[in-house]
């Protein structure tokens with residue numbers, strides 16, 4: 190049985206539980222539970238603080254884990270990043286008070302920077318030859334400049350709303366992050382096969398996100414023109430209808446292009462257009 194460490198509560202917990210559920214694996218909701226036996230896969234879920242997941246995996250307490258790349262990088266544990274999971278996208282950035290007179294990275298020389306990511310920041314400063322004082326704080330980093338604890342901050346940014354609320358401006362992005370599946374560097378072959386199975390399921394879910402399956406009827410003499418403007422896994426599928434003047438066209442379309450394509454198809458005479466959710470793509 191494989192043991193997977195997941196965040197007990199917080200931003201990663203819900204999306205992790207959802208990804209597992211989409212992969213046919215039900216785990217408990219975490220919170221006060223420490224360990225739970227999954228349904229749908231021979232697996233045990235270990236609920237931990239996200240900061241502790243890299244160490245749990247490198248120590249072999251868990252065989253694998255789901256955690257942000259930012260924590261993987263910060264902890265510096267010997268691990269394998271097996272797969273990017275496409276959720277909890279954020280970045281780690283330096284930010285300064287709006288009226289700081291910031292004029293480039295050298296501004297940080299001799300300044301005090303508050304962060305929960307001292308390792309990533311010190312590596313960055315070292316690579317840029319910047320000598321600054323790094324102050325590690327556990328949370329509410331964005332408040333540090335206003336209360337006089339620091340001159341600037343280095344923290345997670347997503348929408349930028351928290352920076353704005355605290356009168357800060359993002360001046361430099363040091364890393365991009367998203368949730369990843371990590372695994373121990375050495376696993377017995379049976380557990381390695383379980384990781385491969387999990388990856389196979391996750392990949393099919395991630396690949397299908399943002400895609401729609403579109404089915405329509407179209408005059409047979411317009412099929413060639415329609416196929417020319419449509420994407421497709423190989424190419425769109427064309428099926429004859431009982432009425433030889435009409436065909437049925439099936440195609441996978443990216444959500445972001447959906448309405449543009451549908452408008453063009455309607456102009457070409459497409460009718461009875463069905464847009465269906467796509468749950469998995471098995472390649």
Ligand SMILES: Nc1ncnc2c1ncn2[C@@H]1O[C@H](COP(=O)(O)OP(=O)(O)OP(=O)(O)O)[C@@H](O)[C@H]1O
Pocket residue numbers: 196197198199200201237238239240256257258259260277278279345346347348366367368
């Ligand atoms: N605003 C955000 N948008 C997107 N992803 C985020 C955001 N904030 C954090 N993350 C990602 O989610 C991870 C977990 O964030 P969360 O705030 O739950 O962490 P935490 O407070 O350290 O939790 P824990 O109690 O488990 O230590 C972060 O390490 C980061 O990868």
Ligand SMILES: O=P(O)(O)OC[C@H]1O[C@H](OP(=O)(O)OP(=O)(O)O)[C@H](O)[C@@H]1O
Pocket residue numbers: 200328329331344345346347348349350351352
């Ligand atoms: O750019 P934004 O979209 O505002 O997101 C960034 C904020 O999100 C996270 O905090 P969270 O909201 O999880 O609260 P926390 O400080 O309690 O972790 C992170 O620590 C930032 O403070």
Ligand SMILES: [Mg+2]
Pocket residue numbers: 238239240
């Ligand atoms: Mg944490």
